[in-house]
Amino acid sequence: MEYKLTFKEYNEALKQNKLLGLKCQDCGAITVPPKMVCRKCTSPDMEIVELTGKGKIKTFTTVNVAPEGREGEVPYIIVLVELDEGPWLMGNFIGTDPGNANMELISKRVKMGHKVFTGDKYSAGEAASPLFSFEI
């Protein structure tokens, strides 16, 4: 059985600011990040769809202690966003000074771009991540 939407394909699209997901042909739910089966009903019968990348912030943090090799990035903000299509997605956030990020961010509407983690010796290559900013 073939894996419908691999990380490779998802990553290539994300680098074009396109957010790909999977629409379940049985229950209609949207699954992202991609999986083998629908996150709701576990059916493998899913089609690739493009999502809007829009949603609202559910939670956040400002990271001040970097993992080895990423010291140049701190401080940065990580968010969990509830996409308009339903699933939550992790990404980074710009548009607020990381030192000023506070609870007001929660429920704010966002839109999506991307940034690229160039990889390290443990990562099996590079990977893009969603980069959210205020929608308006």
Place this chain on the structure above:
Amino acid sequence: MRKVAVVGVGETKFSGPQEKTEVELFAEAAMDALNESNLKPKDMQALFMGNCLGDFSEGQGMVQAFAAENIGCAGIPATRYEGACASASMALRDAFLWIASGFYDIALAGGTERAATMGTPLATRTFSMFSDSHYEYPSGITFPAVFAMLAHLYSATYALPLPKLKEQMAMVSVQSYRRGMFNPKAHLRKEVDIDTVLKSFMVCSPIQLHDCCPFSDGGSAIVLTSEEVAKKLTDKPVYIIGVGQASAGPLSSQQDYLPRIRAREISAKQAYDMAGLTPQDIDLCELHDCFSIASLIAAESLGFFEFGKSGEAWMKGETDIGGKIAINPSGGLKSKGHPIGATGAGQVYEVVKQLRGEIEPERQVEDAKIGMTDTLGGDGGTLVNLILQRGW
């Protein structure tokens, strides 16, 4: 299934960077456990060992085979368990199941880790491996960042203003440190007050330095036997009467439950159901306080307090020795330390010593009969719960 008893426990001091190897740390703990149990290396039929990051901290893979041979158990089946910080608890649960099923009569379980020796940058990188490497790490997720996001989400979900939550979080650390002061095995023995916690370095907002457990080195070992064997060895067998384990995917996959950790609720229910007990029956619980917020979340999912309310219990002393339930009388991961591959066995070490009444008087839970352990790995990706009861 047969009854399974703990007949011997051993543990090194948990500490910052030190120079004993993973095998050496485990060997010291294992020999202490064997001596307590009046058994010899040749009596062990299998080794169940937790070790997460030996490949990175020492360039040592397959540590369980080397540990077995080192302590005189060459030839026995030796298995390594990796469930992030829940590794040793996974190992213990499996050892329990293999003995309960009748396949083994005597086994050695535990773990070892040199998380501190790795140093903070590499430890932070390798601990991030317990998150999703493709869909979370690219965003720069770190272990404290996971729980930092849960803290903000907890504040929003339960409409608990962040300053109030942070005060409750600080109290968790204050209590843990106070208990750890009287634990000679503890890594961090110091007293702090709420103010010190709230003024400490901001690691990942809103989590500050004193909200975080340390990276630690250490080893811990537990000898388990069938009831029949236990009765020949000791008057004080401690029986494992309930076990649970569950798994979960990345944080985003848990969206329907966060800030609750669904895997814990599944695992704890298994343990309670197997033991035929409820949260009210538990006298003490060594739970997974990797960060102070994690304690609040754990205590609620384990059924000790209402959701959104456990912080109030900490403020009122209900979680302290002499309160409603003694939480982390060892000092917890916060003060006792967190050598991740060994931590779950360290929790069992504490519970067993408490049930036997062998704890320093300043932190002995009086007349403890039933204890519980709670160990979480990664983004709540692995959860194990064990319930233990005095067998006399």
